[in-house]
Amino acid sequence: MKWASLGWILLGIILAVAIWRGFPPFQIRSNQFPGILSSSITPDPQHVKIEIFKAERKLILYQNEKPVGIFKIALGFSPIGDKEREGDGKTPEGDYAICYVNDKTPYLYFYGLNYPQGKDIKRGFKQGRISQRQYQELIDNNKNNGIPLWNTALGGEVGIHGGGNLWDWTKGCIALSDTDILILKKYLMIGTPVHIFP
Template sequence: MRRYSWLTIIIILVVIMVFGIAVWRGFPPFKMHTSDFPGLLHTIEVQPQKIEVKIYKSERKLVLYGDGEPIGIFKMALGFVPLGDKEREGDGKTPEGRFVICYINNNTPYVYFYGLSYPNIKDAERGLKQGLISQKEYQQIVAASQLGSIPLWSTSLGGEVGIHGGGNWMDWTKGCVAVSDTDILTLKDYLKIGTSVEIFP
């Protein structure tokens, strides 16, 4: 009887844990949308020609634009040190500035990962002045930025910053922008290689 009771307790705890993770991550059908963060603003019948993303860190808001008009507003989380621009690997900050999506990974624990072209030329110039990167690394980052390709992600400036799922309830990433799993599944229909992403303080 005691063994059965312990087994029942363990099963209940596992179910609660799985349910809690699903709610935390916003896994479908846990959309958790509000009036401030409604997701898509309306049904999109015709795919916009030009997609842009603007991220407002202080408001924890990701706005999806189609042909210059906002078509979606999503709640998002930042790096575990949310204030300030990213400066180096491991600082927990989310970068600020203009980037493009340069890499897409659909085989990730966070459902989808849209890698950003961080560090960009501005970051490379700062890194060179501060002695964080070499002249060769600087030139490689500049060349990648001009082509919209993946920059060096292995320098002291850090890298592999992107937009991904995993949950948006608190600032928990190493510097990425995290939305709910439901929202990243929505955004995947719009985010492509070359999509412009601007991140504001």
């Protein structure tokens, strides 16, 4: 009897995790978040951009300037406002690009954004959050389109990844269901522009 109860508990936990992360067949689609808009679309990463609307928890995927997918997202645990510092739980706002890809992550895939960027760096320096040396390193790195310093008081390692989109739970990243990050994987590459609106 004990083993049967333990089995049901374990099964319940597995199902809860599957639903949270959005594994098929637990992928929820709606008119508002339909996913890819047509099954006949052939991914062309060279001509892709992303727009993220924080207030609507929506990611729109564009290819050749036309929307080809609309996905539900989760944000940082304190999503209102622009990211200013490490640990504030905010998702940054502005123009970024994918600068790093990690396929060895618990979130299936991680597409790192080049946060902090110009406005973030200048604001952080003005507020005294980063040193002159860090300011210069961040500015130089931006000019070379490299991975920014992610270990300053401004925070870093902000990206787009899987892991679940039922509520705002990240430290500042944009999270999708695992199913959706596997779809986006076909479209994204280093250099893909990402604009994040409030």
